[in-house]
Amino acid sequence: MSPRRVTLADVAKIAGVSPTTASLALSGRGRELRISQDVEQRVLKAAAELQYRPNIVSVGLRTGTTRTIGFVSDTVATSRLAGDMIKGALEAARERGFMLFIGETEGDAELERLLLQAMHDRQVDGIILAAMYTRTIKVPKAMTVAPAVLLNALPKQPSPLPSVIPDEIEAGRVAARALLDAGHREGIHLIGAGPGRRNVPAGGSVAAVERLIGIREVLAEAGVKPAGGHVCPDWQPEYGLAATRALLQKERPRALICFNDRLALGAYQALDDFGLKVPADVSVVSFDDHPIASWMRPQLTTVALPHYELGRKAVDVLFTEIGRDREDDGGEGEVHRVPMPIRLRQSVASPGT
Amino acid sequence: MSPRRVTLADVAKIAGVSPTTASLALSGRGRELRISQDVEQRVLKAAAELQYRPNIVSVGLRTGTTRTIGFVSDTVATSRLAGDMIKGALEAARERGFMLFIGETEGDAELERLLLQAMHDRQVDGIILAAMYTRTIKVPKAMTVAPAVLLNALPKQPSPLPSVIPDEIEAGRVAARALLDAGHREGIHLIGAGPGRRNVPAGGSVAAVERLIGIREVLAEAGVKPAGGHVCPDWQPEYGLAATRALLQKERPRALICFNDRLALGAYQALDDFGLKVPADVSVVSFDDHPIASWMRPQLTTVALPHYELGRKAVDVLFTEIGRDREDDGGEGEVHRVPMPIRLRQSVASPGT
DNA sequence: TCGCACTGCTAATCCGATTTAGCAAACCTG
DNA sequence: CAGGTTTGCTAAATCGGATTAGCAGTGCGA
Secondary structure (H helix, E strand, O other): OOOOOOOHHHHHHHHOOOHHHHHHHHHOOOOOOOOOHHHHHHHHHHHHHHOOOOOHHHHHHHHOOOOEEEEEEOOHHHOHHHHHHHHHHHHHHHHOOOEEEEEEOOOOHHHHHHHHHHHHHOOOOEEEEEEEEEEEEOOOHHHHOOOEEEEEEEEOOOOOOOEEEEOHHHHHHHHHHHHHHOOOOOOEEEEEOOOOOOOOOOOOEHHHHHHHHHHHHHHHHOOOOOOEEEEOOOOOHHHHHHHHHHHHHHOOOOEEEEOOHHHHHHHHHHHHHOOOOOOOOOEEEEEEOOHHHHOOOOOOEEEEOOHHHHHHHHHHHHHHHHHOOOOOOOOOOOEEEEOOOEEOOOOOOOOOO | OOOOOOOHHHHHHHHOOOHHHHHHHHHOOOOOOOOOHHHHHHHHHHHHHHOOOOOHHHHHHHHOOOOEEEEEEOOHHHOHHHHHHHHHHHHHHHHOOOEEEEEEOOOOHHHHHHHHHHHHHOOOOEEEEEEEEEEEEOOOHHHHOOOEEEEEEEEOOOOOOOEEEEOHHHHHHHHHHHHHHOOOOOOEEEEEOOOOOOOOOOOOEHHHHHHHHHHHHHHHHOOOOOOEEEEOOOOOHHHHHHHHHHHHHHOOOOEEEEOOHHHHHHHHHHHHHOOOOOOOOOEEEEEEOOHHHHOOOOOOEEEEOOHHHHHHHHHHHHHHHHHOOOOOOOOOOOEEEEOOOEEOOOOOOOOOO
16 A cells, blocks of 8 residues: 655665765765765755655654654633634744644643653653643643743743743733723723732633733823722623623723623623613723624724734744753743734724713 | 653663563563563563653654554634534544644645645654535545545545544434424525525535535425525625625514524624514524524524534544555545534524414 | 473564764875 | 875664564473
């Protein structure tokens, strides 16, 4: 069936040289090791004719480098959000001739251990450990044996591993500024967290904490106080609906900052129930740029999670880790923050007195 | 830094035997090849103590099997829908101790070639070629050198490769039955395709054709004629909105069969615009079970794409391919159809005369 | 006591590359 | 023209296992 792969030995035979010479010529080290032009050309020609491709498994065994990186996540593949993260990583890896192993732990530490082990068994050159939503994680000790990067996650304990995360603080600033720029000064309510610095859902979500910091900072600078805040235990539509409904029963907000798009979806429904129009009566800004954000009516202005860029960046950082001299294990890993761009759509308008 | 991996030689030395013996004992072939109980135990003990793990790269070189399969898709990782497909494949593979390489072609044939090549260079044991939405694809000839399976796709030309696809015809039947069971007989409109067998969007979508077949079959059996059908060039919310709006300007339907959930989202908006309530005035059934289906109000009854099961099934089929004697390349590949379960929610009610 | 079968283990080879060490021929040099 | 240098290439070792062929030692029958 499968016609045996062409090996280096085949190329060497056709070119009439030894495998050693063929290897040298193909790896470009021919010059350095005094292979003649003539022979080099013969080898190259033979390789092209036979469509020779080196067996990476063999190279992996000999050199210890498999041109492969492992991408382990808690549950990335499931969420659409993170599909783009994988895609970014995939493309960045491909540009360097690397492939990606993927694995899902579903938050199971034992499974995580097994997966990392399976990847090491396959001699991956590096590992990206990703979280579905930005948070702090316990770094498994298996992570220290190979170059590694945390993606969308920060180490719970001090660790030499670098992290790549979205710049949530700046995102909070940007969202708040969007409302200020439209002229909002009063009746700004937060849905999902706030108004106080400590009013965040349990679970160690970095997004809640940092978005809140950014929002509060910009509002404070403008001398504006959020009119209220509503912590939601889970950032799902039904909680956004409930929180907004509760709010509307007491007062009439002029603007909502929803902590993600699903909450905003619920908020839209509540506003609709109360006969309020977005953005004429109430402006809404949100975070994530989930696909539904552009399906909602009016389309939602939201600060996007840059999943694709996060994935790319993680690979970039991993490659610098791989290239780095693995000795200087002092110090903490650097934290790389990827900008979150705002998508201006139709859900924000001036308060119109 | 990284303490050199434990090798078979290390285990052998500790156990006081040759690497050959250690290999035999560990591979379980000890009995067959007359290794004494005593020695076997010593080896096992040494391996456990050292936490020995065989280097799969080495095994791959020697035996040609890397316990790895390649998952190549046009753009699967991006779509949330398909995240579950990967997840199913991932789990099924993991249960057998296999890892997954993933790659995205973005519909680029050249990129596809390169990816398949990169996977073969890494000696994958088999390949799953997946499509984001069910359709017919041209099978690259590189696919014939290793065991392979088409996922969510059918071969455009006759091919020995097996396929795994959702059972869209039965899904169409199920959707139609859901309306019939609720008592609907009249005013049933199709949004997205139909009413005639040929009224499908361009692009070779298997879903449109087969769902339509199933729907028409069941309605015909019940002596019911669809009141109308509206082909949408793309199955996005805005087209669903437009089609439904156009429909409502002419008549008042009693039930809609939307060809996917995004169309249904648009339809909901149009119905709302016309002051019609779901399901009191108009029942809606749909396909896909996209996450938004359970966020919509009322929650949408929809026939689910079994992505997770598709992924699992593809791996199952791939393993039987791998196990099969690769000689009998006669015949066409088998087509495996995975059932699509209906999610009964709140968007269907009896027509209430 | 010789020959044979069986038991229990190991030496050697192989997979397909990379890399080190080294060899033969040509070329200088004084 | 002997001795040293350079040029151009190759043999052999290596990576870490799996696999094949075979080697000692024992037991047994004749």
